[in-house]
Amino acid sequence: xxxxxxxxxxxxxxxxxxxxxxxxxxxxxxxxxxxxxxxxxxxxxxxxxxxxxxxxxxxxxxxxxxxxxxxxxxxxxxxxxxxxxxxxxxxxxxxxxxxxxxxxxxxxxxxxxxxxxxxxxxxxxxxxxxxxxxxxxxxxxxxxxxxxxxxxxxxxxxxxxxxxxxxxxxxxxxxxxxxxxxxxxxxxxxxxxxxxxxxxxxxxxxxxxxxxxxxxxxxx
Numbered sequence: 001x002x003x004x005x006x007x008x009x010x011x012x013x014x015x016x017x018x019x020x021x022x023x024x025x026x027x028x029x030x031x032x033x034x035x036x037x038x039x040x041x042x043x044x045x046x047x048x049x050x051x052x053x054x055x056x057x058x059x060x061x062x063x064x065x066x067x068x069x070x071x072x073x074x075x076x077x078x079x080x081x082x083x084x085x086x087x088x089x090x091x092x093x094x095x096x097x098x099x100x101x102x103x104x105x106x107x108x109x110x111x112x113x114x115x116x117x118x119x120x121x122x123x124x125x126x127x128x129x130x131x132x133x134x135x136x137x138x139x140x141x142x143x144x145x146x147x148x149x150x151x152x153x154x155x156x157x158x159x160x161x162x163x164x165x166x167x168x169x170x171x172x173x174x175x176x177x178x179x180x181x182x183x184x185x186x187x188x189x190x191x192x193x194x195x196x197x198x199x200x201x202x203x204x205x206x207x208x209x210x211x212x213x214x215x216x217x218x219x220x
Contacts, residue, residue: 017165020184030090035150040126050131078124082216104219111185118210120217127203133193135164138186144210146183149176164191
């Protein structure tokens with residue numbers, strides 16, 4: 001169980017600017033390949049602009065609240081589901097690990113949040129030039145939030161997630177290193193986002209959430 005090993009043996013807790021954990025080497029080679037080869041439409045070729053949210057122009061706020069209708073945004077997001085699981089066999093194995101009692105109980109103790117009645121949500125992300133993400137705190141339904149970066153195209157490590165203090169001043173960037181991730185639990189001062197930065201080719205990531213609303217992947 002590579003994720004469990006990663007968070008137990010290759011993770012570090014940071015308290016600034018809010019409690020979060022960074023960890024290394026959580027994904028298998030097969031999972032990384034599925035992330036890098038996932039076919040995700042290029043927003044910039046569809047007359048849509050990044051608007052500082054993951055929903056993209058044309059998407060509605062309801063989509064970010066866990067409702068499964070998100071306007072045009074849904075076309076540009078790649079959640080791993082029962083519908084497309086055959087495309088992502090290694091990511092489904094990763095989901096199964098996250099569903100396991102041993103893993104979700106371990107994370108529950110780390111973040112001090114009960115995940116016993118939660119659901120796993122995984123999204124493959126491909127950000128391209130022009131992407132930015134305004135400082136925000138996640139919705140309360142995201143019990144655990146985080147990304148695992150896949151940087152095998154020599155993009156700048158500065159393309160990681162930016163963390164902000166309560167005055168919305170950027171105080172830290174989690175480095176955009178290959179197979180390197182972070183996690184935290186949502187709260188009133190967990191401000192994070194990404195400043196406008198130069199993306200040469202693409203910024204691939206895996207968004208990893210435990211959420212309170214239903215997905216195809218209930219924990220066990």
